[in-house]
Amino acid sequence: xxxxxxxxxxxxxxxxxxxxxxxxxxxxxxxxxxxxxxxxxxxxxxxxxxxxxxxxxxxxxxxxxxxxxxxxxxxxxxxxxxxxxxxxxxxxxxxxxxxxxxxxxxxxxxxxxxxxxxxxxxxxxxxxxxxxxxxxxxxxxxxxxxxxxxxxxxxxxxxxxxxxxxxxxxxxxxxxxxxxxxxxxxxxxxxxxxxxxxxxxxxxxxxxxxxxxxxxxxxxxxxxxxxxxxxxxxxxxxxxxxxxxxxxxxxxxxxxxxxxxxxxxxxxxxxxxxxxxxxxxxxxxxxxxxxxxxxxxxxxxxxxxxxxxxxxxxxxxxxxxxxxxxxxxxxxxxxxxxxxxxxxxxxxxxxxxxxxxxxxxxxxxxxxxxxxxx
Amino acid sequence: xxxxxxxxxxxxxxxxxxxxxxxxxxxxxxxxxxxxxxxxxxxxxxxxxxxxxxxxxxxxxxxxxxxxxxxxxxxxxxxxxxxxxxxxxxxxxxxxxxxxxxxxxxxxxxxxxxxxxxxxxxxxxxxxxxxxxxxxxxxxxxxxxxxxxxxxxxxxxxxxxxxxxxxxxxxxxxxxxxxxxxxxxxxxxxxxxxxxxxxxxxxxxxxxxxxxxxxxxxxxxxxxxxxxxxxxxxxxxxxxxxxxxxxxxxxxxxxxxxxxxxxxxxxxxxxxxxxxxxxxxxxxxxxxxxxxxxxxxxxxxxxxxxxxxxxxxxxxxxxxxxxxxxxxxxxxxxxxxxxxxx
Numbered sequence: 276x277x278x279x280x281x282x283x284x285x286x287x288x289x290x291x292x293x294x295x296x297x298x299x300x301x302x303x304x305x306x307x308x309x310x311x312x313x314x315x316x317x318x319x320x321x322x323x324x325x326x327x328x329x330x331x332x333x334x335x336x337x338x339x340x341x342x343x344x345x346x347x348x349x350x351x352x353x354x355x356x357x358x359x360x361x362x363x364x365x366x367x368x369x370x371x372x373x374x375x376x377x378x379x380x381x382x383x384x385x386x387x388x389x390x391x392x393x394x395x396x397x398x399x400x401x402x403x404x405x406x407x408x409x410x411x412x413x414x415x416x417x418x419x420x421x422x423x424x425x426x427x428x429x430x431x432x433x434x435x436x437x438x439x440x441x442x443x444x445x446x447x448x449x450x451x452x453x454x455x456x457x458x459x460x461x462x463x464x465x466x467x468x469x470x471x472x473x474x475x476x477x478x479x480x481x482x483x484x485x486x487x488x489x490x491x492x493x494x495x496x497x498x499x500x501x502x503x504x505x506x507x508x509x510x511x512x513x514x515x516x517x518x519x520x521x522x523x524x525x526x527x528x529x530x531x532x533x534x535x536x537x538x539x540x541x542x543x544x545x546x547x548x549x550x551x552x553x554x555x556x557x558x559x560x561x562x563x564x565x566x567x568x569x570x571x572x573x574x575x576x577x578x579x580x581x582x583x584x585x586x587x588x589x590x591x592x593x594x595x596x597x598x599x600x601x602x603x604x605x606x607x608x609x610x611x612x613x614x615x616x617x618x619x620x621x622x623x624x625x626x627x628x629x630x631x632x633x634x635x636x637x638x639x640x641x642x643x644x645x646x647x648x649x
Numbered sequence: 650x651x652x653x654x655x656x657x658x659x660x661x662x663x664x665x666x667x668x669x670x671x672x673x674x675x676x677x678x679x680x681x682x683x684x685x686x687x688x689x690x691x692x693x694x695x696x697x698x699x700x701x702x703x704x705x706x707x708x709x710x711x712x713x714x715x716x717x718x719x720x721x722x723x724x725x726x727x728x729x730x731x732x733x734x735x736x737x738x739x740x741x742x743x744x745x746x747x748x749x750x751x752x753x754x755x756x757x758x759x760x761x762x763x764x765x766x767x768x769x770x771x772x773x774x775x776x777x778x779x780x781x782x783x784x785x786x787x788x789x790x791x792x793x794x795x796x797x798x799x800x801x802x803x804x805x806x807x808x809x810x811x812x813x814x815x816x817x818x819x820x821x822x823x824x825x826x827x828x829x830x831x832x833x834x835x836x837x838x839x840x841x842x843x844x845x846x847x848x849x850x851x852x853x854x855x856x857x858x859x860x861x862x863x864x865x866x867x868x869x870x871x872x873x874x875x876x877x878x879x880x881x882x883x884x885x886x887x888x889x890x891x892x893x894x895x896x897x898x899x900x901x902x903x904x905x906x907x908x909x910x911x912x913x914x915x916x917x918x919x920x921x922x923x924x925x926x927x928x929x930x931x932x933x934x935x936x937x938x939x940x941x942x943x944x945x946x947x948x949x950x951x952x953x954x955x956x957x958x959x960x961x962x963x964x965x966x967x968x969x970x971x972x973x974x975x976x977x978x979x980x981x982x983x984x985x986x987x988x989x990x991x
Binding site (some may be wrong): 283284285288289292311314317318319320321322323324366391392395495497626627635636 | 840841842843900913916918971972973974975976977978980
């Protein structure tokens, strides 16, 4: 396996850029689906060095961002329920619900624990047999297998105090929904690396076959992304539309069979609400009926009954941004009434969201055209 | 170790903080065997130190809280000494005295406390500072937090040493004393029980040898230790204060492969991850190579590198030139970085 540094080698990068320059004769609108890619594009400054014909559209690539606010309100409510511990991955803690965040609940005495793996949540339940442990589990296909596994582990250990507040969303259905919207002009997709490692690249075949758009599943290093762009351009140049894998060191055509089996053991598909996008058919996972004792929304249904979804925020254009129709800079609230500290909409809530990425790198225009006094 | 613990209690209890017999026993059995300075051994209410001569005095104080309080490469005791000593050194002062105040959580294991006290004594000896005053309190907190430590350091500045961001000039070189993000990465692997092929050790260390190796040179404008907020935050602060642009080249910044890998996995930018034994020196271009070679001759700064230049291209902002020659602004860290989901 090549060394990680090879994927950052600047000589390889300039070679790839030169070939991209030769092939990028027509405009090309590429949507990246994964928030990790959005971040990498900014971190490496790709927009500064790629030919202007290549335009990035930032898709709904952050599972935290597309989780409905009402889920956070439920987690926050559970955090101040007596004898209850809420366990969650770190980036969920500062996402605001209607009035508070899990971080604030923790400061006010709520028992909120940061976990790094789903099994940490199971361990907390084992160590605290007299408390209810609610694992707030959010994610794409990437985290769904490990989260599913925590339920199987809890079942095996006969843990009655472990439940999951779940919000799992699926990538292929949301891409289909975007492609069905004829107003969206997307020429090609940069396929998500981590998700594809689980589901396999064949799940994207419909994009090439039914909708005639090239897909290249990409890694996250500089030269991964450049190589993927070159592969997309080569497909166009040769008049092809295929699903190709640049990220071959992690992704197989068929995906990871074990991971898919665990998902199928625990979850079943459902119509799913995406924050900013609305309900998309068959695009989410819910805990299967026979495992409903592990579903926090069923176990604590009485406690959570009065928590209803808030109205959509005014002055927020996240829906259009998530579809690649608008850019963060087009939004009147961007960096004024909507900041990472006080986000209004989906794209600002997690560092992987498109607006948060633009916010982090918002001084970029400052240096373009700036001089470099050596 | 076991012999050192003979006769000691197993854990800290509230009675150890009452100021009575238990407190005295704790001080005499856990602290005094390691902190041997004359002012401390006399157990007076204050430390009286000899007159220092004419030098200007530098004072720095810092509180240390870290979970976990023991991690590969060190513990909170090392941080508490090195952190304050390094802050004195960054102004060019020679550290001389240290006070140490402990807030212990009820339930803290005494063997851990002894280990931390030993680390404090060893770190102080390595920097040639005397621990001349101390205090202990016990509170009912979360046992896993262990203890909080506050240290105050006093040092003395030789004549002619005047460093600060206001002296930075365009054309100056930026030198970093070694690899970034080791400390933060070490704490995170321990905090989240991450298994890696290699153990990532904290870089906690005294910068005394590095600073002493170059302090006599003219042309040193300013030094900083990039602790919380990491290298990026320090570059941003220096740019803001100097009104100039500290421009670093990504490819010149040393970083260990395993640290980079961990940061990738957790979704953290290593330039924003804490260091506890590194310094940035901004120096005049004509002394840059001398500073670099003298730093590299010390153990603590053997991986030192010139990572960039001071310009006027974006006044008040720090810039990073990426591997492909693009540039981006390095902002101040606005919130704690939290590990991501995917």
